Amino acid sequence: MNFEDLIQDIYHKIKTIEDPGEMASYIPELSKVDPTNFGVHISTINNINFGIGNYNDKFSIQSIAKVLALILAYRIVGDEIWNRVGVEPSGTAFNSLVQLESDQGIPRNPFLNAGAIVVSDILLSNLKNPKEDFIAFVRSISENKTIQYSNKIAQSEKKVGYRNVALCNFIKSFGRIENEPSDVLDFYYDLCSLEMSCKELSELFLFLANNGNDIKSNKSVLSESQSKRINALMQTCGFYDESGEFAFKVGLPGKSGVGGGIIAIHPDQYAIAVWSPKLNKKGNSHKGMKFLEEFTTRSELSIF
Numbered sequence: 001m002n003f004e005d006l007i008q009d010i011y012h013k014i015k016t017i018e019d020p021g022e023m024a025s026y027i028p029e030l031s032k033v034d035p036t037n038f039g040v041h042i043s044t045i046n047n048i049n050f051g052i053g054n055y056n057d058k059f060s061i062q063s064i065a066k067v068l069a070l071i072l073a074y075r076i077v078g079d080e081i082w083n084r085v086g087v088e089p090s091g092t093a094f095n096s097l098v099q100l101e102s103d104q105g106i107p108r109n110p111f112l113n114a115g116a117i118v119v120s121d122i123l124l125s126n127l128k129n130p131k132e133d134f135i136a137f138v139r140s141i142s143e144n145k146t147i148q149y150s151n152k153i154a155q156s157e158k159k160v161g162y163r164n165v166a167l168c169n170f171i172k173s174f175g176r177i178e179n180e181p182s183d184v185l186d187f188y189y190d191l192c193s194l195e196m197s198c199k200e201l202s203e204l205f206l207f208l209a210n211n212g213n214d215i216k217s218n219k220s221v222l223s224e225s226q227s228k229r230i231n232a233l234m235q236t237c238g239f240y241d242e243s244g245e246f247a248f249k250v251g252l253p254g255k256s257g258v259g260g261g262i263i264a265i266h267p268d269q270y271a272i273a274v275w276s277p278k279l280n281k282k283g284n285s286h287k288g289m290k291f292l293e294e295f296t297t298r299s300e301l302s303i304f
């Protein structure tokens with residue numbers, strides 16, 4: 001498969017289509033990003049690395065960081081994590097409160113804001129210096145010391161994070177948050193503020209295409225079974241309540257963020273990252289979704 005020609009071809013086509021999407025202006029700092037940014041980068045387990053457009057520019061990865069938080073918590077507490085957070089798609093918006101009442105404060109999955117807040121609480125209870133330890137973990141699996149939080153973005157989100165405050169307090173009212181909600185949320189905003197480029201994202205997530213093993217060092221980040229479970233969750237819950245549509249049209253495990261980034265994994269093949277900041281009504285990058293749909297259709301490579 002000549003990924004380079006295919007990616008170039010699709011990139012130039014999607015770049016020119018009209019984009020009816022909107023920026024994630026509910027986090028004021030995110031609306032300052034140039035909406036015309038568009039980048040793609042693929043990393044394969046056979047060591048093909050190819051990028052186009054703004055693939056080297058760092059952007060706010062937002063919810064994509066929820067996968068990294070889950071991976072670290074899963075490594076630390078193992079299967080106990082599933083007592084605190086479920087593994088079912090919710091069919092609701094990423095910041096919804098509704099199911100928490102009937103589910104007694106157990107979020108349906110770790111990629112909802114509610115779920116990631118619980119995962120943040122678990123990390124807070126288990127790490128000595130959560131903010132430093134988390135970034136050290138991300139840097140170690142990516143072998144990239146330049147990855148940083150954005151204090152500007154974290155503060156911008158904190159100022160308007162009323163829903164996340166509500167979610168965290170609501171879960172705490174069921175006795176399912178151990179730490180102070182304000183500490184949990186500070187950590188949650190920090191992790192959502194991580195900035196990475198498409199190139200960095202596809203390189204970092206490649207281990208999920210390689211049964212949980214780092215490609216270069218062959219060190220295990222997750223066991224094969226844990227890696228399977230993370231991919232399964234990304235497949236079923238990675239795109240808010242558009243996860244079914246992403247499976248239907250793209251057919252890969254993946255995760256989106258409201259910064260306009262998407263990471264998608266083809267087990268045993270590649271990790272691909274796309275960034276275009278304007279979002280569709282469900283909160284996923286409009287052009288990113290279109291790009292990946294065409295990419296898996298024309299390459300005839302999806303997990304189905």
Ligand code: GLU
Nearest residue numbers: 062063094113192257258
């Ligand atoms: N930090 C964002 C929030 O809590 C994450 C949302 C997302 O990327 O889906 O609203």
